[in-house]
Amino acid sequence: GLLTDPSQLRKDLTYDYIVVGAGTAGNVIANRLSTKPNIKVLVLEAGVSDQGVLAAQVPFLGPTLTPGTPFDWNYTVAAQTGLNSRSFPYPRGKLLGGCSSVNYMVHQFGSSEDYDKLARDTGDSSWSWNKIRKFIHVHEKIVPPADNHRTEGEFIPENHGTKGTLSVSLPGNAQGIDKRVIDTTKELSAEFPFNPDMGGGDVLGIGWTQNSIGGGERSSSSTTYLAEAVKRGNVDVLISAHVTKLVQTGTTKLPRGYTVPAFRALQFSKGPGAPVTTVRAKKEIILSAGAINTPQILLLSGIGPRQDLQAVGIPVILDNPSVGKNLSDHILLPNIFQVKGSESFDQIFRVPAKANAALEQWVNNRTGVMANGVTNNLGFLRLPNDAPIFKTTKDPATGPKASHWEIIALNFWLNPGVPLPPAGSFITFISALISPTSRGFVKLSSSDPFEAPIIDPKMLTTEFDVFALREAVRAVKRFAGANAWKGYIDRPFGGLASTSDADIDAYVRVQSTTVFHPVGTASMTAKGKSWGVVDPDLKLKGAEGVRIVDASVWPTIPNAHTQGPVYLIAEKAAATILESCH
Numbered sequence: 001g002l003l004t005d006p007s008q009l010r011k012d013l014t015y016d017y018i019v020v021g022a023g024t025a026g027n028v029i030a031n032r033l034s035t036k037p038n039i040k041v042l043v044l045e046a047g048v049s050d051q052g053v054l055a056a057q058v059p060f061l062g063p064t065l066t067p068g069t070p071f072d073w074n075y076t077v078a079a080q081t082g083l084n085s086r087s088f089p090y091p092r093g094k095l096l097g098g099c100s101s102v103n104y105m106v107h108q109f110g111s112s113e114d115y116d117k118l119a120r121d122t123g124d125s126s127w128s129w130n131k132i133r134k135f136i137h138v139h140e141k142i143v144p145p146a147d148n149h150r151t152e153g154e155f156i157p158e159n160h161g162t163k164g165t166l167s168v169s170l171p172g173n174a175q176g177i178d179k180r181v182i183d184t185t186k187e188l189s190a191e192f193p194f195n196p197d198m199g200g201g202d203v204l205g206i207g208w209t210q211n212s213i214g215g216g217e218r219s220s221s222s223t224t225y226l227a228e229a230v231k232r233g234n235v236d237v238l239i240s241a242h243v244t245k246l247v248q249t250g251t252t253k254l255p256r257g258y259t260v261p262a263f264r265a266l267q268f269s270k271g272p273g274a275p276v277t278t279v280r281a282k283k284e285i286i287l288s289a290g291a292i293n294t295p296q297i298l299l300l301s302g303i304g305p306r307q308d309l310q311a312v313g314i315p316v317i318l319d320n321p322s323v324g325k326n327l328s329d330h331i332l333l334p335n336i337f338q339v340k341g342s343e344s345f346d347q348i349f350r351v352p353a354k355a356n357a358a359l360e361q362w363v364n365n366r367t368g369v370m371a372n373g374v375t376n377n378l379g380f381l382r383l384p385n386d387a388p389i390f391k392t393t394k395d396p397a398t399g400p401k402a403s404h405w406e407i408i409a410l411n412f413w414l415n416p417g418v419p420l421p422p423a424g425s426f427i428t429f430i431s432a433l434i435s436p437t438s439r440g441f442v443k444l445s446s447s448d449p450f451e452a453p454i455i456d457p458k459m460l461t462t463e464f465d466v467f468a469l470r471e472a473v474r475a476v477k478r479f480a481g482a483n484a485w486k487g488y489i490d491r492p493f494g495g496l497a498s499t500s501d502a503d504i505d506a507y508v509r510v511q512s513t514t515v516f517h518p519v520g521t522a523s524m525t526a527k528g529k530s531w532g533v534v535d536p537d538l539k540l541k542g543a544e545g546v547r548i549v550d551a552s553v554w555p556t557i558p559n560a561h562t563q564g565p566v567y568l569i570a571e572k573a574a575a576t577i578l579e580s581c582h
């Protein structure tokens with residue numbers, strides 16, 4: 001059941017599996033393991049419950065859940081040298097469902113080449129697209145959009161699941177700009193082709209967004225996977241349980257005479273100074289605390305780079321230089337144009353009566369703008385094959401059919417940290433860097449588990465990343481210059497008007513932030529590789545009793561908003577764990 005106090009746990013404080021983090025991945029594990037009634041599962045979540053949190057239900061209010069709220073870890077990135085030394089919020093969900101309860105609900109899986117590269121790099125073909133795509137069908141349930149419109153031509157049904165756990169739907173509130181976007185894919189089809197469905201492994205081109213929304217409500221890992229799991233008698237979920245470290249419980253002798261530390265216990269507490277509880281796992285601890293907190297917990301447990309641990313006075317149990325390294329993220333560059341007329345949503349943000357009316361419509365029948373995600377159309381694109389940067393930089397895309405950048409059409413002003421001007425209507429075409437070559441890190445700032453770690457994604461610190469966004473800005477202007485936008489788009493806003501390389505670069509460095517997709521900090525690599533944190537079965541290298549299942553294991557960031565790839569990893573991991581239970 002759903003527990004609120006450690007006194008409600010099993011008396012012997014022992015479970016078969018303990019999952020750290022009731023987030024996107026953790027709830028998948030809890031659900032699938034609990035299908036076996038003899039398996040006792042404990043899920044520990046540092047955050048609060050999502051029940052009764054209206055903004056976690058109303059799709060269009062999703063962006064109000066972070067930053068600076070009780071549902072957010074409220075992290076800030078280190079000053080980004082590539083972004084004029086700016087630092088800014090780095091949201092992570094801190095409630096049941098984790099980021100799946102606060103994210104913007106775009107739902108996709110990435111390029112087939114992301115998975116095929118993973119299979120090649122790890123020497124494990126079970127990660128290939130053709131093997132992993134079967135998990136789409138257990139994960140996903142395509143449902144009608146909120147407005148019940150006919151969806152022929154907006155997706156390819158065969159690519160999707162209809163009987164899975166998480167509801168997914170196409171946009172449920174038509175907006176004036178939709179037709180102009182689709183018309184542009186016809187008019188400028190060579191550069192911006194139409195993609196009939198990005199969910200089948202082919203991501204290139206622009207098409208209709210799929211969202212983790214069902215019946216006009218957010219579909220999170222909590223409202224689906226966890227809700228189902230807690231009805232079973234063999235799962236305990238404890239909220240306000242902040243895991244502070246894994247505890248070594250012994251050493252295990254491996255066949256060739258090696259001994260490795262076993263970690264089958266962990267400690268958690270409500271907060272600084274509160275009592276500490278130790279719980280034990282007979283079989284495994286599954287770390288699903290996300291790309292920032294999973295490496296933090298490893299480091300607090302003495303698992304990580306020796307020098308970094310010594311620097312904060314943590315005794316080294318397992319020296320692994322890769323823990324917390326290789327942080328990469330998609331970069332969000334909002335390109336704003338001033339538009340004519342009043343069909344943009346900006347008025348909803350300016351006039352409370354309009355927002356209230358929209359909310360009332362949602363309350364009454366789960367329709368209208370509030371039932372919708374933030375974007376109806378997006379797409380993935382490549383730099384030209386003969387772009388000069390490829391003379392000096394090897395193409396970082398995961399394959400020739402994978403992308404370098406993404407375009408996202410928003411029917412409103414989006415400019416993180418910069419308030420909406422009091423007048424005017426806007427459209428934002430986000431250009432997001434999808435194949436970054438910059439890599440950063442997560443490090444402890446102290447041995448205090450309640451202190452935020454240092455998060456430094458090192459955004460835009462390579463020539464390729466700057467080049468790719470510069471060219472993406474130019475491409476966005478070509479997109480917005482199509483006849484389809486005549487009479488609507490008025491002019492570029494602010495620094496978007498720049499044309500020289502130097503001026504565009506300056507604009508990019510001022511304007512860019514995060515798409516909230518950190519991965520890679522506990523990377524999966526081939527068995528026996530000297531670099532990496534987990535093996536292809538997601539078990540922690542050089543240890544016993546710990547598996548990592550969350551965004552941190554992706555060594556290269558996929559061509560997708562990251563929840564779908566995390567769900568697939570979690571479904572696959574759960575199947576692997578269940579196989580090992582026989």
Ligand SMILES: Cc1cc2nc3c(=O)[nH]c(=O)nc-3n(C[C@H](O)[C@H](O)[C@H](O)COP(=O)(O)OP(=O)(O)OC[C@H]3O[C@@H](n4cnc5c(N)ncnc54)[C@H](O)[C@@H]3O)c2cc1C
Nearest residue numbers: 021023024025046098099103104105106243290551561563
């Ligand atoms: C604002 C925002 C918008 C986003 N928009 C999209 C989008 O539109 N589409 C998309 O695909 N992706 C989006 N993402 C990214 C996506 O949601 C994440 O990549 C994905 O959900 C991460 O899943 P996870 O399982 O790795 O981690 P999480 O879902 O973050 O789960 C980690 C869980 O562990 C808990 N936890 C952490 N530390 C501890 C601890 N010490 N003890 C106990 N519990 C702990 C956390 O509170 C959390 O519940 C967005 C993310 C954010 C923040």
